[in-house]
Amino acid sequence: MSLLNRQILRLKRSDSAFARFLKRVHYRWYYPALPPLPRLLMPVLRLVYNFHFLTIRVFRWVLAVFYRNPLFQSKCASFGRGVFIGGLPFVTGPVEIHIGNGAILSEKVSILSGRILERPQLVLKDHAGIGINTIIVVNREVIIEEHAIISWDCRISDSDGHPREADLRAAGKPPAAKDILPVRIGRYAWIGNGSYIMKGVTIGEGAIVGANSVVISNIPPYSLAMGNPAEVILRNFGLPSTARKKPPIPEPAPPS
Numbered sequence: 001m002s003l004l005n006r007q008i009l010r011l012k013r014s015d016s017a018f019a020r021f022l023k024r025v026h027y028r029w030y031y032p033a034l035p036p037l038p039r040l041l042m043p044v045l046r047l048v049y050n051f052h053f054l055t056i057r058v059f060r061w062v063l064a065v066f067y068r069n070p071l072f073q074s075k076c077a078s079f080g081r082g083v084f085i086g087g088l089p090f091v092t093g094p095v096e097i098h099i100g101n102g103a104i105l106s107e108k109v110s111i112l113s114g115r116i117l118e119r120p121q122l123v124l125k126d127h128a129g130i131g132i133n134t135i136i137v138v139n140r141e142v143i144i145e146e147h148a149i150i151s152w153d154c155r156i157s158d159s160d161g162h163p164r165e166a167d168l169r170a171a172g173k174p175p176a177a178k179d180i181l182p183v184r185i186g187r188y189a190w191i192g193n194g195s196y197i198m199k200g201v202t203i204g205e206g207a208i209v210g211a212n213s214v215v216i217s218n219i220p221p222y223s224l225a226m227g228n229p230a231e232v233i234l235r236n237f238g239l240p241s242t243a244r245k246k247p248p249i250p251e252p253a254p255p256s
Contacts, residue, residue, distance in 0.1 A: 095138045098121065106131050110136070130144070132153070143182070149190050189208070192211035206221055213225065223235045
């Protein structure tokens with residue numbers, strides 16, 4: 001330990017008046033604070049506060065419309081209207097991207113594809129959404145249908161990224177074509193944050209996958225699944241409101 005570090009450690013352990021004073025100064029340096037301000041200043045400060053966040057929102061809007069959106073469009077094979085780009089997605093590989101109307105891509109979205117098969121495709125249909133820090137690996141096909149929502153920190157992959165055989169993994173070989181299986185997430189489905197959707201999985205229409213689940217098999221429509229590996233907990237869950245409505249029971253006719 002250097003002389004400087006020994007002196008700092010001795011000061012931290014000391015309980016002298018001088019040491020306590022230096023600790024207070026150090027604390028206020030890292031955690032600055034002010035006493036309560038006069039109420040007369042509050043209206044002006046409130047305007048400054050609102051202007052601060054308004055400026056950020058305006059800057060983000062300009063950045064999205066005139067920078068992120070055009071650049072991302074250049075990477076897409078087709079691109080719909082009203083698409084929101086929260087942050088410029090990172091795209092690598094020869095993936096063919098199709099974006100539908102009203103789709104949402106949040107910040108820190110990554111779309112990764114190796115050069116294994118020809119024309120791997122990512123299809124994000126109308127009004128589908130991808131949350132912050134989500135990674136999608138596409139080597140064959142990943143389809144996210146209408147109004148499906150992928151929450152934040154999710155991982156979707158149509159392959160393992162490596163062969164199953166140990167010697168081929170050690171040799172750095174790509175996975176075999178038979179081990180690259182398409183992924184489909186049905187319309188109105190909800191994928192909870194931190195979930196992993198593995199190769200060959202189909203998430204049924206309106207299904208809900210609980211947070212931090214690992215899905216390795218198909219999930220039926222309108223069911224709730226969770227766990228590692230994910231298991232179906234409830235069926236007929238989250239049905240549309242119209243599906244639950246029953247026709248009224250007719251009242252008996254009055255006796256004649």
